[in-house]
Amino acid sequence: MSLSIHPPAPSSGGPEDRRFGALRDPRAFVRVFVGVFFRDVESFYPGCRIESIDDEGPERPAFASRRLRPGGGMDFRLVEELAEGRAQGVSIALFGSWYRIVADGSMGLGAEDVRLIRSMGAVLDLNYQILFRRSRMSILQLLRGMPEDHYVAACLEPSAYTPATTTPSRIAEAILTLRTMALSTYENRRVTTGALVLGPGPGEPEAVLRPTPPGALDFGVELTSLKSLHRLCDGRRTLFLVDRAGKLVDVVDVRQWVARERPEGEAEDAGLDVPCARLYEAHARATREGGHVCLVLSPHQEIKVFAGGVQTFVFAHGRWRVLDPASKFALWRDAVADPRLARVLFQTALELSEERQGGLLVVVPDPALVIGRLIAPEDVLDHPLAGLAIHGEDDPAASVDADRDDAAFRALGAGRGRGDAPSKRSIHYLARGRSLLTLDPAIVEALASLDGALAADGEGRLLAFGAILRHDLSPVGGGRRPPTRDTAEGARTTAAIVASRFGPVLKVSEDGVVSCFLDGERVWDL
Known part of the structure; x- marks a missing residue:
């Protein structure tokens, strides 16, 4: 993608031109605009690199020779070339x-990121136009709120x-x-609220039960x-309804709104293409058609x-993040193989x-590689490969010991020890032989919320829950050998990195960030 911004040539004239040259020559503001642009790019993409591209260097884009000529009153322009x-x-x-913005991480920049960068250019373009009186909008409208808010609203x-706009953005307000x-x-309680802003589609949605009432107020900060x-x-359940003129016209139940707006022939329980927290599924559904936008102030502020x-x-x-859940879910789905x-x-x-509970979800395509190395045998839900991973299937002399240990393991799992107090292994029978594909979602969430990791094989069979992951990365020879006991247990992130060498991993932090790890690397945050 390329953004191209060119000021007009400086004018030369009499004493008045020289006196107000700083205002008449946009080049006087080049450093300000460039600095603001890059500062705000870094606010959305911490860790990104901004590199200067030499005019004659090999890294200069092939289309760099395409120059924009000022004219028609549009001296500050935005040009896109998307791949x-x-x-x-x-x-x-x-x-x-010329500059290059290099994203941090292996995913790079996608269509949503490009759209945001394009919107940042549009907001700066409008600032430029207002500054040189080429737009009728007041600069005070762009000074309401933070600059990042306007970038999101422009997206x-x-x-x-646009320079022809005279009214403030409803989204920014x-x-x-x-x-x-x-x-x-x-x-004495934190405020939670939300608004559904109607899109620009033609005609009035059927869900609007009555026209805009006389004297309807603008939905803005003054209402607070x-x-x-x-x-x-x-x-969560009720939202303010904002019409196309920015007026507060109604209070709606978002679930009833979705029911009225459901496309003909769509089942009531039809799922979203991209998963969303169940608490906000109706909010996502409400924005699928018509260009509507839903904003929610959650209980976590x-x-x-x-x-x-x-x-x-x-x-x-303290900052905005671009989520792009569609691309991230697609990458995760491809890594897991079973949709x-x-x-x-x-x-x-x-x-x-959403509940601010930490968790670690691990998919293990080959359980034989992890039992005894990543997952302790006593944490395995009586998986048939547990004995093989401990003693080695190629060692006949170990079969007797394997049977003895397996019997002891079963006794512990059933809580039939020598009068010991029940432990976590005592309740393994509740999940033994179960599949994540058939368990109720609430049960899966309860198992995943326990301290430790939830592990399943590539077909969804539950291997362990609440397991404290270990790692023994010593090389294994032609045959399997018992792992050493010099294992290390670290923080959740360390465990996720190690576990991802055996299969795809999702890590949930208590601050609400979901991270995906593949092949020992963090590939995205959501």
């Missing part, structure tokens, strides 16, 4: 100088950031309203002075943004994240 798929970096041209509502409410309490408004919508049937952005831990199992584990990770 299919994901790229490690994108090239941009700012005021004639979702690009029509509100809604974000500012939720930000302000997040700083307030009502009856009404304390009763803080409890009128909870954001996060601002969640839904558009196109998925959660696209989240404001958490049903991939969806179950992905959904489970989202539910744990």
Whole structure:
């Protein structure tokens, strides 16, 4: 992708031109605009690299010679050249100088990232136009809220950031309203709320039961002075409805909205293409058609943004993040191979994240490689390979010991020890022989929330739950040999890195971030 921004040539004239040259020559503001652009790129993509591309160097894009000539009052322009798929970096041209933005991580930049970068350019373009009085919009409208809020709003509502626009973005106003409410309490409790902003589609949605009432208020930060408004919508079940003019027109039950807006022939329980936390499935469904956007201030004081049937952005831990769940779920699904199992584990990770519970979900295509190395034999739910992994299937002399140890292992698992107090192994029978594909989702989430890892084979059969993962990465010869006892137990991230060498892993942090690990590397965060 390329962004190309070119100012007009400086004008020369009499004393007045020389006196106000700093304002008449846009080059005086080049460093400001470039600095702001790169600062804000890094706020969305921490760890990204911004490299200068020499004008004559081999890294300069082939299309760099295409120059924009000022004219028609449009001196500050944005040009895009998009490639299919994901790229490690994108090239941009700012005021004639070329740079490359290189993303951190193995996934690179996708279509959603490119769309955001394009929106950042559009917002800066509008700032430029307002500064030189080439737009009728007031600069005060762009100063309401944080710059990052406007980038997100421009990504979702690009029509509100063109030079011809005179009204503020409804999305930016809604974000500012939720930000302000997040700083307030009502009856000593944090405020949770949300809004459904109608899209630009033609005609009025059938779900709007009545026209905009006379005297309807603008949905903006000024409404936050009404304390009763803080409890009128909870954001989870009820939402404010904002029409195309930015007016607060109604309060709706999001589930009933979805039921009315369901496409003809779609089953009531039809699943989303990309999994979403069950608490917000209706919010995602409400945005699948018509260009609607749903914003929610959650109990964790996060601002969640839904558009196109998925959660696209989240404001958490002091910054905005681009989620792109479709690409990340596709990568996870390909790694797991079984689409049903991939969806179950992905959904489970989202539910744990929403409840702020940590977890580690491990898929082991070949259990024989992990029992006794990654997973302790006593943590295995009576898997038939446990004895082979400990003693080695190629050692006949070990068969007697294997049978004896297996019998002791079964006794421990059933809680029939020598009068010892029951342990976690005493309840293994509750999950023995079960599959993640047939267990109720709530049961899978309960098992995954226990301290330790939830492990399943490639077909979904449950191998272990609440298992403290070990690692013994000493090389194994032609035959299997007993692992050494010098194993190490570390933090959840360390365990995820080690486990991912045996199969795909999802790690859920207690701060709500879901991470995917493949082949010993973190490939994405959600």
